[in-house]
Amino acid sequence: MEFPITLIGFGAALVAVILWNTIKILKEYERGVVFFLGRFQKVKGPGLIILIPGLQTMIKVDLRVNVLDVPTQDVISKDNVSVKVNAVIYFRIIDPEKAIIRVANVFEATSQLSQTTLRSVLGQHDLDDMLSERDKLNEDIQTLLDQRTDDWGIKVANVEIKHVDLDESMIRAIAQQAEAERSRRAKVINAEGERQAAQMLAEAAHTLATETGAMQLRYMQTMKEIANEKTNTIVFPMPLEFVEPLLDVSKAISERVKNN
Secondary structure, three states: OHHHHHHHHHHHHHHHHHHHHHEEEEOOOEEEEEEEOOEEEEEEOOEEEEOOOOOEEEEEEEOOOEEEEEEEEEEEOOOOOEEEEEEEEEEEEOOHHHHHHOOOOHHHHHHHHHHHHHHHHHOOOOHHHHHHOHHHHHHHHHHHHHHHHHHHOEEEEEEEEEEEEOOHHHHHHHHHHHHHHHHHHHHHHHHHHHHHHHHHHHHHHHHHHHOHHHHHHHHHHHHHHHHHOOOOOOOOOOOHHHHHHHHHHHHHHHHHHHHO
């Protein structure tokens, strides 16, 4: 009796192994690269997949977006400044056949390529560009990576530079440069204000010199301001057109006295 029981158990185990290797279920975000006797046959999924045991094999591929953290890289900028930069890469597999057949380890290959591309692109820019033009640099790295990984069935969706670390001496130099820039702007704004004030004063003087009514209005305004002051002495400015007739009369009297 023990022999038939053992045989039944062995048969059940064999059937379970055959079913395990025959029936596969792939999720919506998964695809299966199927090989027939070692040769690529087709990409299947999602859903129920039936394979021929011993003849067909399948490798699962995840089509979801993967996040790759690029380790900190030592980069020398175009203006010979040494910085440490790290970034994060968002990519996904769009062609499972290429991702399995054309590269041994698609994630390791993408990681190494991201590191070299990051150093190459940032090394072509100055430090100021790394600090102020980060969006443009992200786009440049993403475009170059996307082109280089296209042969692997990879689509690089986004690249983000996370940190640009500087040493203490460079941080102090940048702070001094920023302070000098703020001082320069303050001086330029002050000089521009002085220029505009001088221009407006010149225009006002020209108006007062050419318009007699404007001078009278200014005279009356000045008298009003003096009347509001608490003072015992009031000085009345006399316009030149009032003084000149008196000077002429005084000159005429002086000449008549001299002639007599």
